[in-house]
Amino acid sequence: MKNLNSEFSVEQLVGEELEQLEQHFAEQTHPDELEQFDRASLKELVAEHETPFMVLDLEEVEYQYLALQAALPGVKLFYAVKSLSHPSLIKRLKNLGSQFDLATTGEVELVKGLGVQGEKCIHTHPIKKDKDIKAALEFGCHRFVVDNPAEVLKFIPYKDHVELLVRVSFRSQDAVVDLSRKFGCALEELPGLVNLAIENDLTVSGLSFHVGSQSLSPMAQVNAIKASVHAMNEMTHVHWKWLDIGGSFPVSYQGPVTPIEDFCAPLMDALKELPEDIEVFAEPGRFISAPAMIEVMSIMGKAKRGARIWYYLDDGVYGALSGQMFDHAKYPISPLKPVDPMGDFYPSVLAGPTCDSVDVVDEDIELPELQVGDIMVARQMGAYTIASATEFNYYPKPKVVVVEDLMDHTDDN
Incomplete structure (x- = not known):
């Protein structure tokens, strides 16, 4: 599977290569961010666990740690416990x-x-x-x-x-x-x-x-x-x-x-x-923990308000997505079900479940039309997310499900 968090060095992308990359992103306005490997694993977890829940991949923890150690030979790594x-x-x-x-x-x-x-x-x-x-x-x-x-x-x-x-x-x-x-x-x-x-x-x-x-x-x-x-x-x-x-x-x-x-x-x-x-x-902290966790959420409500479709998730910025407010991060969120990148997309809003109007995850996202009960997946959710989550409105913090090898590394990270 292609790694969704592939990284590019700007210095390496010059001339024709840079133009090709820009064209690639322009053509993939609505890329299908989840691939078959992820879907098969996540569907099994959804069948076992009630949303919202976090998935901590210990193989990804190890992969990130070893990658950083290889990039900093001889440097002693002290993991910042506060991140996760x-x-x-x-x-x-x-x-x-x-x-x-x-x-x-x-x-x-x-x-x-x-x-x-x-x-x-x-x-x-x-x-x-x-x-x-x-x-x-x-x-x-x-x-x-x-x-x-x-x-x-x-x-x-x-x-x-x-x-x-x-x-x-x-x-x-x-x-x-x-x-x-x-x-x-x-x-x-x-x-x-x-x-x-x-x-x-x-x-x-x-x-x-x-x-x-x-x-x-x-x-x-x-x-x-x-x-x-x-x-x-x-x-x-x-x-x-x-x-x-x-x-x-x-x-x-x-x-x-x-x-x-x-x-x-x-x-x-x-x-x-x-x-x-x-x-x-x-x-x-972040480099090791962020890629090692995702969050699985459900759409618990749907409403048309003005020109936008509002989707209400069962977790939001008072929960594990709290890092959006405290850590200035915006997490990649996409549906679990396959998305046709050439299909119809609509101006949408992703909102959290609480009664507070500040609990909005994304006010400007284009999505295919989704239904109540559909599953959404947020990536890069390990760092400063569950660590700063609250239980506002008495919504419990998402539980953490620990797995081995949810992600794949057939491509370099």
Whole structure:
């Protein structure tokens, strides 16, 4: 089957190849996004489970993890648990040798209960309560991120047990979610923050940054790596051990993105400037979890309102599609039944089930005429979806069905 999330490198598409690609997308205004492999598997699941439900594909988790590890050889991957914290996913990554990026005591307790060792984790939330520090230390996690003087001073009582990474802010216009607005010290503040820690007998062992989630270009990370290397070279009084380059590795939602090997190539080039004894960490979340989950929903209602047909789904933006509001993502959604791309399509709206008028998934989508009871499938639903779902109107969160090998990889991802 063709992989629906095939990625294209803009640099590789020049001249005639680019024109051919543009023509292909123009001709496929209404492509049939689901192929026979998916339909056969999903129809079986629909027969077993009431909608809405999520499908977590553990083979896809493994595929994404190994693809990123191949693109970042020698870099230690710390999976960002916050993106999707399902125990089956954590177990699979643990078995693959992944380490874990934790941000809360709840996440500490989760991975601890799944047999993860504290030394395989890093606590990356720059702002913590004292009890969060204690819980992480009791777990065996001794690496913490800080980004301001008040946070540095919190670690004085634990100075013999912790190693700190200072987070620096590098803004990126290419990131869909800007994470350096809320966290990270300015580069010019870095020496003072490092010296404050040293003056209080604290060990500073690394720098970290996160240019933003779903970055469409690697250049912000490249520039952040170069600036970090320069800062480390300037502060020769510090025994540097680690550089954490964060996440930002993109996945395809509604359009193509740079293939992961091409995205990471300039990062690896920039990392060559680091001294050999400095370990490099990365914090992938979305890249691993997003493609590994889909959502299966039913059309529970249908109404003609003005020029558009409204279809009411049994999940919406208060449920697993919450990432549309909180994560700025727009998920590919299509009918489970085969669609004739040359057939009639109508201006349509996809709405969620709750009584709130904000619960609209897509106000401008063209669909063939569908019926109540028809099944809809949303893709790329693993990252920041079920994690932020609510139970507004007492609609329960969709359950998660765990499978092996729902997707296929006959084509490269």
